[in-house]
């Protein structure tokens with residue numbers, strides 16, 4: 230069965246609650262689609278107003294992070310139950326910015342992935358190499374490690390439902406999209422890794438996005454690749470262009 234495409238916006242640390250609602254109102258008619266899953270991953274404080282604003286549309290709400298404990302003395306963190314109660318369906322985990330600035334590791338990402346599944350939230354687990362790693366020819370080794378550790382103790386049935394986002398760090402926010410060949414090569418490598426860890430059926434079911442300077446011009450070719458099932462979009466998700474990316478065909 231063909232995998233359904235999924236295009237998610239990662240708003241990062243942008244938009245106050247009132248700005249967020251205004252942006253949703255602007256984007257709503259532009260991102261309508263019958264054949265692509267559309268997710269807005271927004272800052273924690275924007276989740277409740279955005280969930281309200283998207284009611285009755287095809288847009289689903291995602292979070293950009295989540296803690297791996299149930300509740301308690303973890304000042305400043307957000308629990309999975311809080312996200313579920315607020316209407317969140319997806320959570321971005323292990324984004325390279327969280328790894329770089331907030332010391333997230335493959336191990337903490339794995340704890341978060343497991344916790345998200347416990348609460349019925351679909352993880353969008355991010356991976357991707359630095360420019361240095363690409364130049365040294367260790368891209369696939371590095372990503373395989375990120376994926377394998379990130380998925381420890383995740384069952385095949387769970388893995389089938391999740392999303393992996395391949396985001397080469399050198400392509401994020403730089404305007405330098407990976408070439409279609411580079412993106413397809415790594416996404417296909419990730420799928421092969423899933424087949425090794427689990428089986429062919431799991432590899433065929435899991436959705437793999439590309440992220441890194443995706444825009445309305447580059448999306449059509451990227452999303453047409455056999456192993457690229459959509460995108461995780463940063464800057465362009467805050468603009469009307471996001472509608473063109475969702476409706477890339």
Ligand SMILES: O=C(CO)COP(=O)(O)O
Nearest residue numbers: 239401402441442463464
């Ligand atoms: O990090 C990204 C999405 O998670 C990509 O960001 P840009 O689309 O702004 O490069």
